[in-house]
Each structure stands twice: as structure tokens, then as C-alpha cells.
Amino acid sequence: MCKQYLHRLDCTKCLHSVRIRYNSCSELERISLSAVDALKILCLSKVLDFHHPHQLKDGLEGFSLDLPEHAETLEQILVDCRDTLKYGVSTGHPRFFNQLSSGLDVIGVAGEWLTSTANTNMFTYEVSPVFILMEEVLLKKMQSIVGWSEDEGDGIFCPGGTISNLYSILVARYRVCPEVKTKGMGALPPLALFTSEHSHYSVKKSAAVLGLGSESVMVVTCDERGKMIPAELESSILAAKSKGLLPFYVNATAGTTVYGAFDPLAAIADICHTHRLWMHVDAAWGGGLLMSDRHRRKLQGIERACSVTWNPHKMMCVPLQCSVILVKKPGLLQECNKLGAEYLFQTDKPYDVNYDTGDKSIQCGRHVDVFKLWLMWKAKGSDGFGSQVNKCLENAEYLYDQLKRNSDFQLVFKHKPEHSNVCFWYIPPSLRALQPGPDRDRRLHEVAPQIKGRMMEKGSVLIGYQPFGDKVNFFRCVFSNPATQPEDIDFLLNEIITLGADL
């Protein structure tokens, strides 16, 4: 296996689907020899070398987490670095299927390295002239890809999809009632917002943080594929109105966390239009598909959204963290968040201070998350991102086809995946003869955690599982690392069969 991964590193054909961009290994080395070394460390090893918290805390093999009073030697620092990588999880490994963010893009990592060397902040043009302009260019590009016109669109890069979603509710609330900024929630009647039962929990969390309360979130029923049912949304809106609540915001999801489902955006946009509601699209996971000519039709209707969350650190394989909130109406973000702290954002500076973004943001200091994305875009082009996304979705179809053919597995729903999520149960030999029902469910529920536990101990591959609604624990495989090949998928299924044979 070591040889295989080494081959992948030597041969850029396998390393990334961006292979057409980096023509030879020597070019790769010119980016940074150390980056290649780091990749070697990651890929030659297991996906993880699991230890329980107490084992790591006890100072396993001399790896001490304790903070010293006096300096350690430089030799020890290097050992600490090696140990940190050794006991960590290789999210860049082609057999890491555990999270929506995976992979390790060499140019992206180089971008992050330059960012940390530049060590600056996004609040003013004064300290980040280049990065501020890159943010503007990226926002404009992403807005045009969403389908907004030249004179529409604003946005900001922020620390993760949850914060992006929080921004959308914050701005929508301000739009309903600007006085909320100064007077608080007392200036408003009780509000209601809507999201599907398959949507991300950040909508509820944001409602709690923003002082609306999690109960102001109305949960709309989905169909069996995890898509919001428009008629259910409509009746939920009417029900809220009849209770004296003020509906103001709908979150539609483009790519749900578990099923990878796309809500019917156009139908939801119609309903939002009728009821004059803010339509947000949480495309944190699905936004990447906009880069692919083959798959962008799945987000049809997104151009009608008032705001969009899109995380390039997921489907576009940008190193963590890189998330954006796009807002259609220019100026709203600034109006909603500005406090005009003259002691920080002076207006008598020797340049156009409209480029200072500090007052548009909730944060004061803001990490530079744009450069790695900008650099990757230069290195791949829009079409390179497209091929990368296509590759991941081809992997999902391959897995789907294998599962359909193999009676050891059962798909959670029979449809072909729309995104790269594939959900399935492994049915161990002892359960195969059982009739569907509570007893089988109870036993099946324990299968995935047990296999996962063994998988972590062995460290050969990593995949997630969860229960959902009335469905007992099932595996969810996701593909966002273009380095994954069909043989890795075969390996995954064989490994599950091997690890679960005696269950």
C-alpha cells in the first residue's frame, strides 16, 4: 500500500484531478519541497493512528502535551511536530470519507502558507490592500456564477458556514426592521423562520444566538429524498401567520449534510415571492456544483435568492477555512453591521475608505481566507474546479453502482445520488435472514458504530455514520477529495465487509 501512495505522489496524474494543471513532479517540487514532504508523511501513513484521549494525555511514547515553564530545545520542537501529525487524522488521505471537507490541494496549502507569512487582517485596505481587492474580485465572480447581475451583490468571507448562515438571518431581520439594531428584539413582533427537517442545525443555533429563540424556527417536512416539500412550506407559513407570528425568512438547502439533497429552489422562490419572505440558500455543501456545467442545473432558482452561503472549503477542496455569505442587495450588510467606530475606521485616510470592510463584518479582526481560493482559481481556472467536482460526483455514482449490485449492502434510498453523498447500511450475515421490524432495526442500529470503532482502531479508512429521523444508524460516504480513485471505493466496501463479517 505504501508503494501505491508513493506512486500517487510521484505521479501527479493520481494525486489530484487537477493533474492537467501541474504537468510534472518537478514542477510540484518547485512550489515547495516541504509541501510534498508533508504530503508524503500524510499519505504513506494510515488514515489515522487512533488513541483514546486518556492515552494521548498520559504522554504516549514521550509525546507530552504539557506546556513548559522554560523553553524546549529545537530538536524537541521538531519531534513535537512529527508527533502531532502522527497522532492526528490524515484528512488529505484518499481513503478519508468522513467529512464534507477533505483532500489536500498543494496550491491551496501553498496559499495558506503565504497567508500565514503575510500575517495580516482583513479589516482595512491599509493593512490588506491586496487581499481586500482579491475578496472583491472573488465575491463578484461568485455572485455572477450564482446568476446575479452586475449591479447586484455584496458579501463577505467569514469563519464557516454557520456564521455565514447567521449573517443571512441577521441581515434579513434588519431588512424587516432596521430599528432592531438599536432597540433589540423588542422592536419586533414575534418572528418565524422556516427551514427543512434535513437542513443544517445552524439555522436553529443562529436563531438562539440572535435572540429569536430556537422555537421561532419552523421545521418543514421533506420528501423521502430529503428535499423540502413546497406545499408543506406554504402551509407552515400560513400556520405561523395564524398564530400571530411574522414570517420573514426561509432557508432552502442546496446539498443537505446527510443525503446531499437539493431543495426545489424555484418553487421555494415562488412561495417567498408570494409571501414577501427573505429567501436564503444554504449552499455551503452544494455551492461547488455551480462550477460544473454538468451539475449546476441542480441549483436552478438560486439566482432568485436574497442571500447564499457557499463554502469553497467543502466541494472545492480549499483548505479550511473558506466560507462566504453572499447578499444580493448591495449596502445592506454594511448598514446592518456598521457602528462607525472612528477610532478604528478613520474617514480621513489618504485612500478611498469604501475599501475598508471592517464595518461590514461582525468580526473586528478577520482572518485572510481569500488568498488560497484566489490562488487555486488561478492555478485551475473555473473549468478546473468544474472537472474536480465532476470527478467527485463520478466517484459517488461508482459507489452507488457497487452498492446496488452487492446484497451485503442496502441503500437508504433507491435514487441515484444528486450530490456526492451516498447513504447505505451494511447488513451483516447474522441479520440477513431477519424480517424488517423493530428487532432488526435495533440490531442494525449497532452495526455502523461497531464497524466504525474497528475501522478507527485499524486506521485503514474512515467513513461517517448517523441515525436520521426514523432511520437507524447508516453509513454516509462523501467525496470531496479528487485524489480518491475507484480502487479506494472498492477498498472501503471490502473493509466494511471484513470488519463486519462476525456481527
Added chain:
Amino acid sequence: MCKQYLHRLDCTKCLHSVRIRYNSCSELERISLSAVDALKILCLSKVLDFHHPHQLKDGLEGFSLDLPEHAETLEQILVDCRDTLKYGVSTGHPRFFNQLSSGLDVIGVAGEWLTSTANTNMFTYEVSPVFILMEEVLLKKMQSIVGWSEDEGDGIFCPGGTISNLYSILVARYRVCPEVKTKGMGALPPLALFTSEHSHYSVKKSAAVLGLGSESVMVVTCDERGKMIPAELESSILAAKSKGLLPFYVNATAGTTVYGAFDPLAAIADICHTHRLWMHVDAAWGGGLLMSDRHRRKLQGIERACSVTWNPHKMMCVPLQCSVILVKKPGLLQECNKLGAEYLFQTDKPYDVNYDTGDKSIQCGRHVDVFKLWLMWKAKGSDGFGSQVNKCLENAEYLYDQLKRNSDFQLVFKHKPEHSNVCFWYIPPSLRALQPGPDRDRRLHEVAPQIKGRMMEKGSVLIGYQPFGDKVNFFRCVFSNPATQPEDIDFLLNEIITLGADL
């Protein structure tokens, strides 16, 4: 000048006050040759090579910000990287005095490079076993340095001081009324919180975001040194009560942004105790002084706080971003923020899921900000951070002494600086004969922006200015880069005199 900076790089004595840690240049190079190269690029050049937004957008010297449809060559990518650094601001330059965050710690940068290579997320032990434990170790250490006992203390690293301050209000509000999480602000009477007129604007911004409204923030008067006056706080609390508001939270600042003032924490703690209010200490800037035996007494009383914000990316010179919110009562952060999304945070995993921190956080995905701090702590020891802080405060005293001696300058207040902030006016020749009054003020107000503009054009040094209260524009010099030497301070003053001689 080039020679001088090159010398600083070759000789670790000058490069960092952590010189005692890195014994020779060859050791430095063994950390990473590329890091040294990057430093050379930064330090051999000017502090900045200023261009207006329209100049950079027009594609200066072939540097195009546009995002291509097809991939660029690798040669072009490297040119893009070089241009990005060239037109950026060298915050690691010893003559960059513009922000509270500056400097470039080689070990910190190496830590950030490893972090981006590991490319993982802080939500679960499963994907971040080592970093999750490092966070625990760092939190415990920082809590003990604040002065909390073994059984007290909780916290989380989050994206910047504003978000840390927001957490403190969020948790304090939950403490007053846990129903706010589900029912929203309607579950509560109108609230009041208190902060000084010199405090950071994030308290008001957070109140707006959280749905309390910015008007719920009562601004307490300070003395001439920028310290909150306890008697004013007391009367402000009583006034709020008499208006039917419910006081619940006081923010005390340890190290204000402009003056570097420390609020009298012990006196404020007494008042909070009397009125049963949550006491938060915003030590984003001042927290670093806790590492110094010589200066930690300035934060006396911080051990009585219910929560503390502390940004190691400021006074401890950790690369951006690294901020922590500490909460004294264990479990509160988790109770306040948990939503129990079983599809993400499974409870039947093969390890102790108490180590999964995702439900303690507002964010879902959370960037790994701990490793660089952990690694720097290993490389310096607590005492190394202490010497670094001492060095920065010695620089401030040196500047203060020079200013006192030189009649071209006027201090904003006569006291010796408590932190590393030094605030002063430059009085150009044409104003020296004028009597204090509106006319002199009007003209003096324009001096700092004009000099700053010339400074940016020249790129030799960078320092901030702002008006504050009834004070017209003045310079604020801050020291957080231990590489700065007295000769850099002499250079700054001479440069101001040169650039302002004709004003």
C-alpha cells in the same frame, strides 16, 4: 538599511526577543528554510509599497487580480505569489507600529504551516484528536494564569476578540434566563449592560447582533487615562434599574485599544458582586501581560471575572488568528450552545464523546487556532513569553521618554504608559506658536492624516492615528513585535519630523 535587516535575520539575537531559545542561525534554518526566505522578502523590503485601489485593480505591472476560465502556468502562479507579497503590508517588519497584532514569529508560522497541512476541523475528537487535547491543555493553563482554581474554568478558541466578547454576553444572558435559548428575547425584561467609553466597539456590536439592541449598552465615563470610573459604573447601574431595565453584565477592559488603559478590575468586581452582575474582562490586548511577573499586577482582580477574552495573536505575537473566551463556570458554554444534532455529534462513538467540542461552539466547523500557540509555548516556555512582553513594554517606555524630551511632540496624557500604547501629537513648526484653542485644534487635527499619507507613499514606517472623544487626531504607537529595537523608535520619530516639517 538592507544590511541592517539582513543582519537581524542572520543573527537571531536581533530577530526576536526569543533569541535565547533559538541558539544559532543554522537551527533556525532547520525549522524551515522557506520561513527564513519569507522573512527575508518581508524585511528587506519597505514596510509597504503603497498603491491606490484603482491602481492595483488596473493590473499594475502585469499583476492581474482577475480569475481565469482556464489554468495559469505554474510560473505565473509563482509570480502571483511574489506580487501578492510585494504589494502587501509587511506586518512582521520591525517598523510596523500600526496594529495591535504585528511581528512574525518563526515557530508560530511553522505551527500555522503544519496546521494548514493537517487541514482539519475542531468539532470532534474523531477528526482532531491531538488539537482537541491541545485546546484543553491551553485552556487549563490560561485559566490557571488568570487565577482560577482547578475545578473552575471552561472556554473555547474562536475567530477573534469580537466573537469572544459576543460569547461572553451570550453566556451571561443564558445564565440570567436559560429560556432565552428557545423562547428568544421575549422571555426577558429589557436588559442593560455596561462598558466604558474607551472599551472596544464589539460590546455594542454584539448587543446588536444578539438582539438586545445597541441602546441596551450603557457607556460608562472614564478618567483622563481611559480607565472606567467605578462610581460612574455604580450610578449607571442604578439609573438603568430606575428605568426598569435589568442590569446583567459589565465589561471591564484590560488594555484599551487606543490608550492601553486597564480598568480597575477589583473595584469593578466589588460592584458586580453587590449587584449580582456577570463580570467580563476584555483582555484581548492586555491579557498578554499576565505572562510577565513584572506587569501582571495591572490585571489584579481578573481572577474574579466570570469570563475573560484573551487574544494571544496580539501581545503574545501568535500568528493571526488566535483568540480565546474563558468562562469560569464549567458546563455553561455547552448548555448555552448545544443543540444535540445527533446526525453530527453521535453519542455512540467508540471514545469519550465529552471531547467533542462542536456543541459548545456557535460555529460548526472551527479552524484549528491552537497548534501555533501550543508550539510557541513549547519553544519559549511561559518565561519566554514573559520576556517578550517585557521587551515590548520597555520599547513603549523608551518612546515615552523620547517624547517627553522632545518639544516637537506632545503626549496625549502625561502618565507613563501602562501597556505598550503611547499616544502623542506631532506639533509642526507652523503650529508651535499658536495658543491652545479651536483654531490650533482644527489645524492639528489635519497633521496626523497628512503625515500618515506621506508615510504610506514612502513606505518607510507605519503608525496609526485617530481622534478620540474631544481630542483631535493623534498618533498611537503600539509595540507587540519583539524584533523592534530602540533604533526603530528613533527612526519613527525622525521620520515624522522629516515628513511633517513643512506642515
